[in-house]
Amino acid sequence: MNDLAAPPPAPAAAPGRASTAVRTIHVALVGNPNCGKTALFNALTGSRQKVANYPGVTVERKEGSFVTPGGHPVKLLDLPGTYSLRARSPDEEVTRDVVLGRLAGEQRPEILLCVADATNLRIAVRLVLELRRVGRPMLLALNMADIARHRGYGFDFDRLEAELGVPVVPSVAVRRGGTQALLERLDALAETAPASIADDWAPSGGAGIRALQREADRIVAACVTPPAKPDTVTSRIDAVLLHPVLGLAILLGVLFLMFQAVFSWAQPAMDAIKAGFDWLGALAGNELPDGLLRSFVRDGLLGGVGAVLVFLPQILVLFLFILLLEDFGYMARAAFLMDRIMGGAGLHGRAFIPLLSSFACAIPGIMATRVIDSRRDRLATIMVAPLMTCSARIPVYTLIIAAFIPDRTVWGGLQLQGLVMFGLYAAGIASALGVSFFLKRVVWRHSPAEPFMLELPDYKRPSPRSIFYGLALRAQVFLHRAGTTILAMMIVIWFLASVPRPPDGADQPAINYSFAARIGHVMEPVLAPVGFNWQINVALLPGMAAREVAVASLGTVYSIAAEDDEGADRLGRALAGKWSLATALALLAWYVFAPQCASTLATVRRETGSWAWMGVLFGYMLALAYAAAFVTYQTAVALGAG
């Protein structure tokens, strides 16, 4: 904005005119988890953020940019929260390596902007003392300074600066202008930044941590006056929300609400997206000449992207809840309440929310596993998340149940159809617990389990700005992936289902002449023991794109349009005449387990950073699906339902 009145005397600055002397300063945000670091990042950079992954690891890299009042352009890197540089998780390793300048392809930050929760300084000050040894210019922001003052904390900033040897400023990330003092100090630091100081950091052992903590406690005691009357809001809320029985009941209530919202709030938007893509598809159908190009644009491009984009509203509603609860401070509490219950199956308390999210769609569920620090715990959660019955299975379930399960009541008033639906959900949950138990207690039984050690942050009012940027980020990540990996997979599946084209004068649906049909016939001997005919095999392949597409594909194969409710009814009646009950039950059992969702596989590949884990997921789910369908079919045939 304003030109530099005096060129900075920094040695690195190029001589000459002031305008050419302005170079970008690299600043990194470092701090404990829950210190309000991300809120400060949002406040400083606004919408000028981009998110990617660090090369070779699945840790999210968030960078933003802004210009200081003094005219210095700044690139700000939001490093994962950590308690020390001793790095216990992949996230913390990134923080350590970036701070120490050891991460290949990542510029070492010139200034460390250390963030601390002003109401909880003990641990933060120890981190500052440790960071001081790294020898980079540093600035300490006491965040949530307004809350601290409101609660009656008093700070001796001059003394704190003197003790720590770094500039200290109060900041309020959630209020406009709350970063003014911080920006001024950053300007001052940018103009005097010394070239380099000796770096004598080394990981501390127990004695080293104790000594640092004692020093930190001494400094905090000398510089911070605690309130005369301690704040009891958090402990009063915890008396209810963490109550052994009441707390669990409230958690269930919150989850119920969240679940309802994901399905009901998202529905209008999903319908609108679907209608929009249908309209575009119809437009393409009318405008383009009949042929491969039309089929590609309509069924491959628009159909494929639409099938994925339709989940965006659900993902946003889900993440709205997750971000709100996280910001409020409830997520750590949910993990606390569920830890023992999940622990029986070898899952970490923190796996609870991701698994729950997977009932809507496995993709946001798998994305939400990022809150789990330990790689093994995270992998176990990712591996079982797709077993949770996602909303895309519902159309398949309802079609088959309506066609084959008699609409009558059993056991004194229970709806048989509803009971079967419930059984399918229960089968998914039970198998997820079984698989995670197998992974953690059999495959990884010799590796140590991650301890549950989690800070329960004080409750605070969620900040609308943080929620907004958080949602925008999730949408950006999802859309980016929908436009790249997922789109590519959709096109492959379209290709298999549409090429080669039917010969002239063909009397069967086009898909029956495609590679997909050939594959369906080839698979017949393999899938006959589970009761599938070649038509089902053909439908399974486009169903790879998204499970519910299988319904439309069955309609195509049987030459019946299932696009409207009436069509679905007719399809159901047609199926009831063509399949045995055993085949229908086997298909249901298959769908509980089958890895039929290219988007989920792509997400697993991205989140685990490995094709191997994606392969493991695909392989084990396919094996389970085959086994379940086989047992179901053979049992049903033996009982006379063949």
Next chain:
Amino acid sequence: MPVCVAATRRLGTAPLGFRGRIRAVDATGCGRSLPAAELERRLLEMGFVEGAVVEIRNQGLFGRDPIAVRVDSATVAIRRAEAHAIQVDILDVRRTDSTPEDSGR
């Protein structure tokens, strides 16, 4: 407040409402999860250092596990198995429904 340093016990066995001062953090033979030295470092990093005052604020339904421990100005959730590594001098055991009170530094 009369401080009665009558006995030392492990935080993992302490009841709800327990308040004590940390005497030692030694993870030898504690928890099935991590090597003792690593568990000890992690506990220290979460603020469980000698001299800190701790209070058990909440506990889970099954096996009274995990526990939510107030350590100075922070609350940390840990499992009882790992809390065994923390030896504490008993300050007092208060009724859980009374107003919780932060310990002074």
